[in-house]
Amino acid sequence: MARTAINVDHVARVEGHGDIHLRIEGGQVTRCELAVVEPARLFEAMVAHRSFREAAYVASRVCGICSASHVVTDLRAVEAIFGVVPTDRTEALREMLIYGSYLQNHATHLFVFAAPDFLGRPSVFPVAETDPVLFDRALGLKALGNELCCAVGGRSIHPITAVVGGFTHELSAAEYLALAEKLEAAQEFAVQAVDLFNGFTVPDLATEGDMLAMVKPGEYPVCDSNTVRFVRAGYEFDCQAVNDEIEEYAVDHSAALLARAKRTGTPYMTAALARLNASWEHLSKTARYAAAKAGLRPLELNPYRNNVAQAVELVDALERCARLCRRLAADEFEGTSVPVAYEVRAGRGIGFTEAPRGCLFHELELDEDGTVLRASIITPTAQNVANLEADMRRLAEAMIAAGASDDELQLRIEELVRAYDPCLSCSVH
Amino acid sequence: MVVVGLASCFGCQINLTNAEAHLMDILSQVDVEYWQLTSSDPMPEDFDIAVIEGAVTTKEAAETVKALRGIADTVITIGACANTGGIPGLAAEGAGYEERIAAVYGATVPAACGTMVAPSAVGEHIAVDYEVACCPVEPLDFARVLQHALYGSNVQQLTATLCGECKRNERGCFYEDGTLCLGLVTRCGCGARCPSLGRPCKGCAGLSADANLKGARAISAGCGIPTGRFEEVLRIFNHGEGGGDSTEARSEREG
Numbered sequence: 001m002a003r004t005a006i007n008v009d010h011v012a013r014v015e016g017h018g019d020i021h022l023r024i025e026g027g028q029v030t031r032c033e034l035a036v037v038e039p040a041r042l043f044e045a046m047v048a049h050r051s052f053r054e055a056a057y058v059a060s061r062v063c064g065i066c067s068a069s070h071v072v073t074d075l076r077a078v079e080a081i082f083g084v085v086p087t088d089r090t091e092a093l094r095e096m097l098i099y100g101s102y103l104q105n106h107a108t109h110l111f112v113f114a115a116p117d118f119l120g121r122p123s124v125f126p127v128a129e130t131d132p133v134l135f136d137r138a139l140g141l142k143a144l145g146n147e148l149c150c151a152v153g154g155r156s157i158h159p160i161t162a163v164v165g166g167f168t169h170e171l172s173a174a175e176y177l178a179l180a181e182k183l184e185a186a187q188e189f190a191v192q193a194v195d196l197f198n199g200f201t202v203p204d205l206a207t208e209g210d211m212l213a214m215v216k217p218g219e220y221p222v223c224d225s226n227t228v229r230f231v232r233a234g235y236e237f238d239c240q241a242v243n244d245e246i247e248e249y250a251v252d253h254s255a256a257l258l259a260r261a262k263r264t265g266t267p268y269m270t271a272a273l274a275r276l277n278a279s280w281e282h283l284s285k286t287a288r289y290a291a292a293k294a295g296l297r298p299l300e301l302n303p304y305r306n307n308v309a310q311a312v313e314l315v316d317a318l319e320r321c322a323r324l325c326r327r328l329a330a331d332e333f334e335g336t337s338v339p340v341a342y343e344v345r346a347g348r349g350i351g352f353t354e355a356p357r358g359c360l361f362h363e364l365e366l367d368e369d370g371t372v373l374r375a376s377i378i379t380p381t382a383q384n385v386a387n388l389e390a391d392m393r394r395l396a397e398a399m400i401a402a403g404a405s406d407d408e409l410q411l412r413i414e415e416l417v418r419a420y421d422p423c424l425s426c427s428v429h
Numbered sequence: 430m431v432v433v434g435l436a437s438c439f440g441c442q443i444n445l446t447n448a449e450a451h452l453m454d455i456l457s458q459v460d461v462e463y464w465q466l467t468s469s470d471p472m473p474e475d476f477d478i479a480v481i482e483g484a485v486t487t488k489e490a491a492e493t494v495k496a497l498r499g500i501a502d503t504v505i506t507i508g509a510c511a512n513t514g515g516i517p518g519l520a521a522e523g524a525g526y527e528e529r530i531a532a533v534y535g536a537t538v539p540a541a542c543g544t545m546v547a548p549s550a551v552g553e554h555i556a557v558d559y560e561v562a563c564c565p566v567e568p569l570d571f572a573r574v575l576q577h578a579l580y581g582s583n584v585q586q587l588t589a590t591l592c593g594e595c596k597r598n599e600r601g602c603f604y605e606d607g608t609l610c611l612g613l614v615t616r617c618g619c620g621a622r623c624p625s626l627g628r629p630c631k632g633c634a635g636l637s638a639d640a641n642l643k644g645a646r647a648i649s650a651g652c653g654i655p656t657g658r659f660e661e662v663l664r665i666f667n668h669g670e671g672g673g674d675s676t677e678a679r680s681e682r683e684g
Contacts, residue, residue, distance in 0.1 A: 012469035015466065016439060041520060051661070059515040065439070066440070108443070123467050125453070128453050154628075158565055160628050163628075169626040254539055255542045268521065
């Protein structure tokens with residue numbers, strides 16, 4: 001019986017450490033694993049017995065790319081317990097912080113991690129020589145994401161200014177307007193990026209799993225809704241009930257806990273592609289046009305198309321943030337961003353946001369002094385691993401049936417892993 | 430040069446790429462032979478410089494850093510995790526490491542976790558030639574340290590505390606309203622970034638060689654901050670008795 005095995009140690013151009021193990025015997029896939037071998041840092045246990053004041057500061061360090069999302073999600077969990085209602089201005093700033101991390105994450109993932117596959121390079125660095133215009137504009141977009149996060153959060157990674165109830169620092173109106181102009185100027189290249197990634201040839205693959213995303217009537221929400229939707233199964237639930245709806249489970253080959261939907265028992269994908277499937281019609285106009293031109297419409301089930309979905313979200317983020325900047329400069333939002341007063345009290349709460357890579361949940365339980373009794377974090381990548389493994393298996397089976405070589409199969413599997421934009425350091429945390 | 434990540438958020442590696450406008454100027458000074466985050470080129474057998482991010486949290490990682498030291502002429506650690514044990518080091522504070530493993534994984538720890546050991550700084554396992562401070566590192570700080578390693582420099586490491594840096598920013602002092610700030614004992618060099626944006630220092634740059642912990646504790650207590658609170662915040666980034674300060678240096682300083 002013909003046997004072959006594909007083993008990749010530490011898949012390159014992903015955040016964190018993961019190995020691919022694929023074994024094929026007699027044309028059948030007998031082993032298919034994304035082994036998440038990322039060192040466990042035990043975040044949930046380390047914040048226990050500490051003050052709520054540092055919970056978000058510590059949780060930020062779960063991830064170097066989506067730190068803004070971890071901070072906002074953790075603050076929301078604390079605010080759910082204390083009954084804090086932030087002002088509209090604070091909500092607008094948080095939205096901009098999250099969108100800033102979309103720009104950072106998507107530009108880094110698309111150009112530094114994913115694009116070298118399609119350009120036939122080991123990394124993005126040779127592109128500085130072969131296509132300096134593309135290189136400069138791609139890194140320019142990534143730099144703009146950093147600038148946005150710096151402007152709102154005070155630093156490109158691990159934001160400083162976001163605290164319970166508000167922000168400790170804000171830009172001037174003139175600075176917001178200058179930022180709006182830069183965001184608007186970047187729009188043209190972001191639209192080109194949609195075309196660029198849409199032009200790359202990818203295998204025809206339809207995921208069998210579900211898609212999970214935040215939803216809000218009339219909006220493309222990223223941080224201001226409590227409603228979560230399983231797009232294919234067609235039901236919604238409140239984020240406070242996440243433990244009743246999502247089951248986390250351990251497997252030996254992964255330091256990250258995997259996840260499935262409790263009602264249907266199916267694995268699922270949560271990512272830019274899931275958001276697009278859930279809220280396509282509420283994308284900003286330019287982004288919706290770019291998506292339509294790329295033929296990216298609901299229901300899109302090819303996980304490789306997550307790359308194009310991220311490029312569409314770059315367009316969307318730029319347009320939304322430019323508008324937010326202009327509205328902040330014109331003082332159109334109710335209230336200031338100065339942290340609102342609150343009283344510390346005991347309780348349990350769940351924070352929920354759409355991180356760049358998908359739905360992120362932080363659960364906190366505090367005592368009456370605000371000391372953390374228990375914490376639980378469910379990251380997008382941890383939720384995605386089971387679905388990614390199922391997709392890897394389907395892809396391998398199809399490619400073997402079509403007589404693909406091992407090298408070809410390995411490259412396509414690696415591309416699939418990267419298309420999910422996994423953050424393995426996040427997933428284990 | 431090779432770049433290796435251990436237990437971390439990958440933020441310091443990401444932040445190296447966040448030097449966008451200067452990235453190729455920085456990296457073109459060396460041959461980047463291995464950097465899993467950005468390239469599929471495999472690890473070479475020989476290299477001159479090893480850049481290490483993250484804390485040592487497994488026996489396997491301890492072996493990795495020893496192997497890197499065995500090959501590299503120069504070892505540069507980047508960020509608080511590698512320099513002091515940083516945030517991962519929190520898992521070994523107070524309640525204890527084994528209990529925390531059980532709290533997360535229950536009785537059966539997945540094999541993929543490797544052989545977990547209490548988190549420690551890279552410098553506890555091997556000699557480190559240069560450290561780039563803070564959580565996360567600033568990309569241009571890395572450029573400065575890399576150039577120091579490549580071309581030599583007579584610039585000495587800063588030893589003063591953040592407090593002086595902050596005073597020059599004229600933003601006032603957190604202790605005026607009884608808020609704990611670790612600028613009193615933390616190594617300067619970041620420009621007092623957090624205090625200037627309204628957040629007290631948490632000590633991510635590590636302790637200053639001039640730190641007077643005894644004095645800082647007295648100031649903190651004098652401002653009505655509970656004693657335990659000072660230690661709680663100090664140990665976010667600086668672990669062990671006296672926040673990782675060596676006993677000898679501490680007794681000398683605290684006199």
